[in-house]
Amino acid sequence: MFWTSILKLCNALFLFTLVACGSSTNNDDESHFVENENFVKIPLQASISNVQPMTGLVFWTDNTRALESLGSSVQLEFSYMLFSDVVQQEGEYNWQVIDELLDDIAGRGHQAILRFRYTYPGHTQISVPDSIANSASYNIMFDKVEGKDTFLPDWSHSAFQDFSLQFFVDFAARYDGDPRLAMLQVGFGSYSEYHLYDGPVSLGINFPSKTFQKSFLEKMSSSFNTTQWSISIDAANDVYSPLATTPSLKEADFGVFDDSFMHKEHSNSDSEYNRASWLFFGLDRYKSSMLGGEFSYYSGYDQQHVLNLPDGSWGRSFESFSQQYHLSYIIGNDQYRYQSAQRIKQASLAIGYKFNIESFSASPNQSRVTISNTGIAPIYYDAYPAINGTRSAKSLKGLLPSESRSFEFEIGGQSPVLTIESEHLVLGQKIEYSANL
Structure with a gap:
């Protein structure tokens, strides 16, 4: 009996040791x-019964009728911003203008897409800060763009160039990672869409030089660590942009937007302008950067039928196009006039994650x-x-x-x-x- 008891005790200790060792091994594992x-x-x-945050059809923030009617079927709102609304005197920022807009959008449970611009065809309001526009060396310029009298900034002015670089550095210091802001769109020329369509183009005069653009894109890339930012697919144009001759600029994590999405000839071949521009930036860009755009305004027919099922406006559905380009958002401000709330929600649910x-x-x-x-x-x-x-x-x-x-x-x-x-x-x-x- 004595030895039997001793044997049982030894076996118990041996089992205890194994269990203890096993526990120690698991505790040493990084995931525990x-x-x-x-x-x-x-x-x-x-x-998933609702449109997901940071995706879907986008409506302008002043389209109150659509926003009120569509409610949570909209998750994103778009607004232009003027640089002169935020800065009038050198170094003096009125961030309250932006904060009030972002708070207003967030108050509806939405997030903002902002685009700062200097030029809008048919607008003659001076959109650069007063301290620059009123300096003796700054040239106030107007010209015909899309057949309309339009203000154009003086890109030969060094202080104006310095301001345009520093603005987004200071903007990023305040708003990078702000949950109220889903996306920032930047660019030059008409609507900040990287062109002066039907207007005179003079690099370094009424459109920034390619040297300045290179500095601008590098500064944007180094300033924003969290907030997504994008430029127009028109930046693929080698007349306006340095990207074609400086391929390394495309390596930055910026998205692109297509402001004439689904026009009649869109993507009918790889050489078609929009399709070629998308290809220029790379079909894998969606893996790290948010992609989107705006429905084409080439014709009223485009706007009226772009969301029609099954053939859209010109033979292909929006769902087909959006999957091809991995869209997360599309500006469709007029769609409330032409489509039901149900169809708008359905289209919004089809894009993004x-x-x-x-x-x-x-x-x-x-x-x-x-x-x-x-x-x-x-x-x-x-x-x-x-x-x-x-x-x-x-x-x-x-x-x-x-x-x-x-x-x-x-x-x-x-x-x-x-x-x-x-x-x-x-x-x-x-x-x-x-x-x-």
Whole structure:
């Protein structure tokens, strides 16, 4: 009996040692994830019923009738901004103008796309700061653009060039990563769309020199770390832009926008102007930078029928075009006049990211989740899966269409609650997911 008792004690100590060693090995693992816990599948049913933040059809912020009627079917609002609205005297910024606009948009549960501009055909208002426009060496210029008297900035003026570079450095210092701002569009010429269509073009005089443009694009790239920014596809034009002769400039993480999307000849061949411009910037650009544009105004017919099903305005649906170019947004300010609220929501839901829960399991202390992107573009800001409010260390940012990402959590239980959380949302916005588990 004595030796039997001793043998049982030794066996017990041996088993204890094995268990203790096993625990030590798991604790040394970086994820501290216990592989031998009993996981059970968590049933989950969910659908995406609303347009997702930072995606969809965009309406101008002064289109109050459409915004009020469409509600959460709109997630993005567009507004031009004048430089002279923010700066009148050198070094004196009236940021309140921007803050009030962003607060107004966020108050509707939406986010902003802003575009600063100097020139708008038919507008003769001087849009450069007073301190520059009133200097003796600055040349006030007007000319015919699209057949209309139009103000054009003097790009030969060194102080004006310095201001145009410094403005976005200071803007970024204040607004980079601001959740109220989804996208910043920049450029030169008419509407800041990188052209002076039907107007005189004189580089270094009424349009910035290619040397200045190079400095501008480099400054933008170094100033913005979080907020997405983009330029027009017209920057592919070697007459206006240095990008064709300086390919390294295209390596920066900027998006592009197409302001005549789905006109009659759009993408009928790789040599067609819009298609060739998209190809110039690279078909993989969507993987890191938000892409979008505006429905064509080449004709009234374009606007009236662009969202028609199944053939759009010229034989192809919007859904087909948007998938081809991996769009996250499209400005469609007039669509409320021509399409039902249901169709506008349907079109908005067809673009951008969409998250689907592929698998979900939990043990008493841990959870595992696999999420795929069933949309046509990634999400471009950090968004984190969370269990009972505890976020994963990994983000969904950059998850490409048709790809999935797995997440592990040191929290579990019988009924864990899965959400997707982001700091880049305004009050009222929610990132949804679909699931059939």
